[in-house]
Amino acid sequence: MAQHRPDKPKVPMHLFSWFEGLKDSYDASFNKLFGRFEKYQQEQTERFSYTHDKTLKALEASHQNNVEALSQSHHSKIELLQNQVEFYQHQIMNQSQTIDKLNARYDAIILALKDKLNDAELAGVIKDISPENASLENGINTSSEIHSVSLEQSEPSIPVNNNHVEHATAESNTHTNSLHQISSEPLSIKEILLQAKTAREASEFVKAVTLYESAANQGNAQAMGALGRAYFMGEGVEKNRETGLAWLICSARCGFQPAQKKVESARANNYEFFLQCEAKADELHPHV
Numbered sequence: 498m499a500q501h502r503p504d505k506p507k508v509p510m511h512l513f514s515w516f517e518g519l520k521d522s523y524d525a526s527f528n529k530l531f532g533r534f535e536k537y538q539q540e541q542t543e544r545f546s547y548t549h550d551k552t553l554k555a556l557e558a559s560h561q562n563n564v565e566a567l568s569q570s571h572h573s574k575i576e577l578l579q580n581q582v583e584f585y586q587h588q589i590m591n592q593s594q595t596i597d598k599l600n601a602r603y604d605a606i607i608l609a610l611k612d613k614l615n616d617a618e619l620a621g622v623i624k625d626i627s628p629e630n631a632s633l634e635n636g637i638n639t640s641s642e643i644h645s646v647s648l649e650q651s652e653p654s655i656p657v658n659n660n661h662v663e664h665a666t667a668e669s670n671t672h673t674n675s676l677h678q679i680s681s682e683p684l685s686i687k688e689i690l691l692q693a694k695t696a697r698e699a700s701e702f703v704k705a706v707t708l709y710e711s712a713a714n715q716g717n718a719q720a721m722g723a724l725g726r727a728y729f730m731g732e733g734v735e736k737n738r739e740t741g742l743a744w745l746i747c748s749a750r751c752g753f754q755p756a757q758k759k760v761e762s763a764r765a766n767n768y769e770f771f772l773q774c775e776a777k778a779d780e781l782h783p784h785v
Contacts, residue, residue: 581752584716592685686717693723702733713744713782718751721782725756739770743777750778 684692693708706727712720721744727733728741742763748756764771 577750577752584751588686595685686712686715686720690717690719693720697723697732702727704733706733713747716751716782718748718753718756721745721748721751722753722756725759739774739777740781742771742774743781746775746778747782 689708689712693705693712696702696708697705706724709720709723709727713724725741725744725748728737728744730736742760745756745760745763749760760771763774
């Protein structure tokens, strides 16, 4: 008798369709998620590239600005130094001309006295009016005969009658037309500064300020700095911080180092006040 086997259960067709639909849904979700990831990665790459380019351009612009500012600063310093060189060359030329005039006056006086006095009396006069006890070669440039006379004579000089000297000086005017002009020559900058310093040390502040103003108007940086101090301290003038700093700025522009340090400190402490004083400095000394 044959044994009966049960039939295998059959899977419904709709179950296969359900699995196929589930698989398609997973595939679509995965593709969508992968697409979003690729899009995000592309956006991040573009954002990084944009930020990098922007930062690089900003650094290049900053570097270029620094180079231009440094170049302008160097040009300004070079121009300032050139102005100072021209100023000091002008001062040296003026001093040289003054020395030549004084030498001419000296020669005229000695030539006039030579005809009036003997050698010993002449040597005594020269010793009295010479700044140093040196040979006549250091003081006289035109008379070869007078050059041969030595100031370092062993015998004492003979006193000279002042009437002779005055008479000889008057006659020397006939030898040179510039004698009177030389006697009325204005003081040199060095002499003005020396007199101003002496007046200030003697507490004659008004006189000192007047002398410093004279030198400052001729472009002397040290005198400008001294005027700034006077206005700050109220010495010889009414105390005025703005005018004082303005004169210090003028002095610093002319290269006076102590004034430059004080001006830098003032600029750092109160920039708005510094700008006001800088404008006043342009009014006080516009050629600096």
